[in-house]
Amino acid sequence: MSSNAAWPPDVVLLHIGINDLNDNLSAGAGDRATALVNRIFADRPGVTVIMQGLLPNTPGWPAQSDMSGEITTYNNKLRQLQASEQQAGNRFSFVEGPALTSAQMNDGLHPNDSGYALMAQNFSTALDQAYTDHWFTGGPASTSWPTPPDTVRLVNRTPDGGLHNAEGDYAAKRWSTWSDLGATGIKEVTSAATGSVNHIFAIGSDNRVYEKDGDYSTGQWSGWFQPENSPTATTITASSGCGQTVHLVIVGTDGHLYNSDGDYAAGHWNGWTDHGGGTWKRLASATTADNVNHIFALDGNNQLQELDANYRTGNWSSWATPASGFTGTDGTAAANGDTVHLGAIGTDGNWYNAEGNFDASTWTN
Template structure:
């Protein structure tokens, strides 16, 4: 098996995807995904704009150039386009903990800004509050090892909504959480506790609170400065670095049976929809919803007339379902071995589907095989490497070509010859700022498609019989969020979701060669 010459080292491509012009510009700072997590103070109650501490914190972050921030969460409140958060008014610590698994799985934050405990203390649940907060912190690290958690203490001057809180109760809770920091750090966890500011109460001549619990905009600005100082210190310590932005738009997966493309997409609420395109008849049958929910990653591979669908749910578990398109029969979803999975991709050689997963805690790629001829399943094993954010796979003959985007937006490849039972090992493929990727094989050539941080779309072809790539080509299209591709004879059917939530298709006929135009599905 020939090993392809890396694009960059072969001087077939400017060092940065997509163009020489973009290579001349300074690299964009990494994007750090930050989840503000807590109760009504995180939501911004008492703030005139609804931005709470998040708005002044964003202003402070904008004054430095080492990184940018994308606030993430299922809630929105406040001005501007970046108002996401997980601030839930009235929530106790245990109520936050009950949903935190789902929130973290959907948002995939690098940093959590935690502010909880005010409602427990205010509602007379002081006993055990620090223990409950500790359990929440431990849950966050269990869900996302390697994450940075910055906890700001409850405002020490809060009298409570009914003036029932004492300074001693507040200090006891804050002291316990402050003592947690060295304990967590001894376990290798990135946990910081910072004291909340002593805000002037609502009755002061220059108040910094609107009532017994909630800051006003002046108070929120002080909270923002407290969080910002901790963010800067933890960034300087190398606790987090961020990466390329995660595209927003429907996740896509596709597979071919005969000359029919089966396209699957994950909606914003985690459900799966499917649409079948018969390229002989030139018709699509329209989107239909499939059973299943809470999906965060999806892959599809065909063996004969059957498409095997693989879905990772918010809890990091892996599930599979099959559809026989000759009979129209669907199987029920069932669990597959594997847990704490971030994303999944797959490819087939013969009757065996090769599964490739990225682990949630460290970005390590793993593989396992499901032989649908014999029903045999192999155990997972590591492929080497770490900090992978996305994998795609394509097959030429008996070889699976695996392509990985790492968290810094760089592109790498590894080839597995399943006839010989060997892998070449990871090597750089050139390119940068990659945020989405798809691949499909025709004969001895893999066609690789990349969306970049600017939302543009590019392609490159690798001939594995000669070991050469033809270099990246910029293609029409913009606002690209996610890509999928399926080979059909000498053609590839390419699918793209865009950041406006739409799904599009384009065909590349490599026999002629000719490219069609994009059309909306």
């Protein structure tokens, strides 16, 4: 499985190993299953993996004398794997396989339709729990192709507070014309994509957050509206997308940093979390493939600071100085895999950039 696949999975369901045991390859079978799980997490950080144990009373094909001991040993290995994977911050769960009767088996290894229905029910229960725990957002199957990977969607705020957008197709080496988004008096703007939909967030003249969505698979745009639980007063804002979720960050007129997450598959936003005060001047945000939202801000001394939210574990870091420290007047951030590309304007008016490889925990200036 490649993390660069056109349709990367949100959830992987596994039920493997019985053929090895049936072929007298039980030695190391649990270790091979563990290696496969770790490979999936390496290729697709943040994915949910649900593994169903082997059916405890599988007779084998041709019928074996007794595989129950080997099956128990294998399943115990996978039960222990759940604790170690979750401790490492991975979304892994083990679900028991049902004990089927001979009437629910098609042969010595494979269930018939009634047996598979019981296995599916066990997977369904585990999927429901993973969804409840916000391990994945889910949603209906997409009927459109993925957004072209070499396309940039750019939103421009004009001096009079109007908004225009354009799309740059870097594969075809062309840009679209600018389109008027029908807004006036806009103070700040940011955008983030979920699949084919680009979500534009703007701060109006009344210091409230407004949203306008463009679905590039259908060519349809929404009108302007206020997101659910939208704050009443904001000054600066930044956003980034991960899957079907947008992470939105604002600074209120009280100087505090707030964040909220919009789950577009479920159709709702969670509440706003207050992360304390500070004389923040500018914000930037990028979410890496491991589902960590990296928030960058310039403080009252124009010093660049970073705050990380790990959505796999639910933990937030403390504010820290990234990239060996930087003093500037504005900045932007974008993520590719586990790397954040950070750009900023220095106090000397020059443009600077740095790359943060969060897999290797290094910055390159």
